[in-house]
Amino acid sequence: MIIAGTGLDSFTNPADITALYPFPGFEVVFVVVGVLLLLGWHIRQMRDENKEYDEALELYERVGIERAMHFGGVSHLSADEDIDEVRAHVGGPDEERENPPA
Amino acid sequence: MHKEDRVMGEELGALNVIFTEFYFWVTVVMMFLIHVGFAVYEVGAARRKNMQQTLLKNIMVIPLVTVTFFFFGWYLYFALPNGPGITGGIVSGANDIAAPWAEAMGPNMQDRINGVFWAAFLLFSWTAASIVSGAIIERVRLGAFFIFAVMLGSITWIIDAAWGWSPNGWMVQLMGYHDAYASGVIHAVAGGTALAVVIVLGPRIGKFGPNGEVREIKPHNVWMTCIGLLLIYTGFWGFYAACNIPILDVGGESGTFFSGTNIYLMPTTLSGITFNFLMSLSGGMLAAFIVSKADPFWTLSGGLAGIITASAGNDLYHPLQAMLIGAAGSALAYKLHHYVERRFRIDDAVGAVAVHGYAGFFGVVVAGFVLWGYPAAAPVEGTSAWFTTPEGFPAINPLGNLLGAIIMFFVLGFLPAFGVAKLLNRFGLLRVPRAVELAGLDTHGQGNAYPYFQSSEAEGGFAEVERAAAATISHQVAGRLDGAEPTGSTAREDRRVSK
Numbered sequence: 085m086i087i088a089g090t091g092l093d094s095f096t097n098p099a100d101i102t103a104l105y106p107f108p109g110f111e112v113v114f115v116v117v118g119v120l121l122l123l124g125w126h127i128r129q130m131r132d133e134n135k136e137y138d139e140a141l142e143l144y145e146r147v148g149i150e151r152a153m154h155f156g157g158v159s160h161l162s163a164d165e166d167i168d169e170v171r172a173h174v175g176g177p178d179e180e181r182e183n184p185p186a
Numbered sequence: 187m188h189k190e191d192r193v194m195g196e197e198l199g200a201l202n203v204i205f206t207e208f209y210f211w212v213t214v215v216m217m218f219l220i221h222v223g224f225a226v227y228e229v230g231a232a233r234r235k236n237m238q239q240t241l242l243k244n245i246m247v248i249p250l251v252t253v254t255f256f257f258f259g260w261y262l263y264f265a266l267p268n269g270p271g272i273t274g275g276i277v278s279g280a281n282d283i284a285a286p287w288a289e290a291m292g293p294n295m296q297d298r299i300n301g302v303f304w305a306a307f308l309l310f311s312w313t314a315a316s317i318v319s320g321a322i323i324e325r326v327r328l329g330a331f332f333i334f335a336v337m338l339g340s341i342t343w344i345i346d347a348a349w350g351w352s353p354n355g356w357m358v359q360l361m362g363y364h365d366a367y368a369s370g371v372i373h374a375v376a377g378g379t380a381l382a383v384v385i386v387l388g389p390r391i392g393k394f395g396p397n398g399e400v401r402e403i404k405p406h407n408v409w410m411t412c413i414g415l416l417l418i419y420t421g422f423w424g425f426y427a428a429c430n431i432p433i434l435d436v437g438g439e440s441g442t443f444f445s446g447t448n449i450y451l452m453p454t455t456l457s458g459i460t461f462n463f464l465m466s467l468s469g470g471m472l473a474a475f476i477v478s479k480a481d482p483f484w485t486l487s488g489g490l491a492g493i494i495t496a497s498a499g500n501d502l503y504h505p506l507q508a509m510l511i512g513a514a515g516s517a518l519a520y521k522l523h524h525y526v527e528r529r530f531r532i533d534d535a536v537g538a539v540a541v542h543g544y545a546g547f548f549g550v551v552v553a554g555f556v557l558w559g560y561p562a563a564a565p566v567e568g569t570s571a572w573f574t575t576p577e578g579f580p581a582i583n584p585l586g587n588l589l590g591a592i593i594m595f596f597v598l599g600f601l602p603a604f605g606v607a608k609l610l611n612r613f614g615l616l617r618v619p620r621a622v623e624l625a626g627l628d629t630h631g632q633g634n635a636y637p638y639f640q641s642s643e644a645e646g647g648f649a650e651v652e653r654a655a656a657a658t659i660s661h662q663v664a665g666r667l668d669g670a671e672p673t674g675s676t677a678r679e680d681r682r683v684s685k
Contacts, residue, residue: 102289108289111289112287118253130615138679
């Protein structure tokens, strides 16, 4: 059974073949979609980064910046603070809770 | 029948085409090591609390510059060799080769070289962006760096390549500009960009004392920085091969004579550039070893500066000339880095401005003198060069290369980056908040990269300095550092609180 395809259906005459990819003729559409996705990515990244810093500053305000410094993470704050609340803000691997730095 | 159809129907012609395709493909793979090296070296240079963000910043160059180089970078190279408006208009054929919707920008039986050439230039783009990445570690926002990476990797450097790194480029045809292995075309433009960004961004907290004294912020791992530099050397070797055309008939009127050529299609040999690559590397290392008093980081950086300085003329220099020029550039880069740091309080975290920018600039200028009178490229009809050889070819000369170095470093490197940095800073989107910088870029998110290591947390001898700075903001965390306000950019979050 011969089926409809998205591009080529024969490699018999390679000298006559140009584009090998499917959907030739739609290149401009691919480019428009790609550019829009990339612009969206940049906007999303900047928004996420701004939000991330807002949350980080909120956390540091609550626990004190000096206590967050030089411990390579925020898990050491668990001795005095509500760790779940901290994790809700910053995430972090579970191992940190089990092996808090001295 | 297409021209390539005829070639691909003849065994020798097809072999030449497929060999060339494979040759560049191999160089691309080798050049990937440059990026690996930059990633390792930057992470090593960062303090422990900033390692993961530093890595992310560097590796995201890969997708962002790749995609934008597909969309418009490659097109700019083919469209703008004439300026436009200097020696002609926009090149109309660029659309067929390099517009992102062109059939040649994908698998195509009538084209076997576009993709590998594109990739070779793209790897140069990654390199340019990575050079800037290292200078601004530990305080730049990721989003801001991504904009600089795209701007440099897919716009400014490739415009300078169209102008000065193409046989038809107006700087080559008019000025006799010569820069065979990109002292200016990649390194000076990236160094100029990095300088602009570090000026607006400002130094890392604690880098300079209250009286302007310079404090050394040590890498968290010197060993990693050195391995990274060695990897960059390896990839750089691939880059040298990538800048050559492996087989071309350069015989002209004297008859057929096949040779390798440089990027301007003028004769050179793989043998010659191999001599010069290694001799300029050696000259740079020998000089840096002495001037840095055997600092391993600067000895290896000096090797890089040596290659970069000699690169403009390494297609033609004698190996001992390459060695001496490399040594001079390396010593100059080291001295200038420390002078600028002391005098202007500019914090270039890895010496990128010096190793790439100053050495690259110097190397272009030197090549203009040493190669004075050599043919720069075959002449293009309708263009009259300022200086010509007896046969009417545009001639390499000191003026052309001096102006070329200025165009690379200042016009295309420094100025656009300074403008964009100022714009981002206006919106508070250039630098991270001070509290985040103090705590570490990884601290609130990724956490500790070395969770099983304990340390005194001196973090390069900075514990006291940073604790003192933190004490001034502990009551208003997002605010400015009272009494210890660092110069440079301020984050939007810090401005909000300080109002």
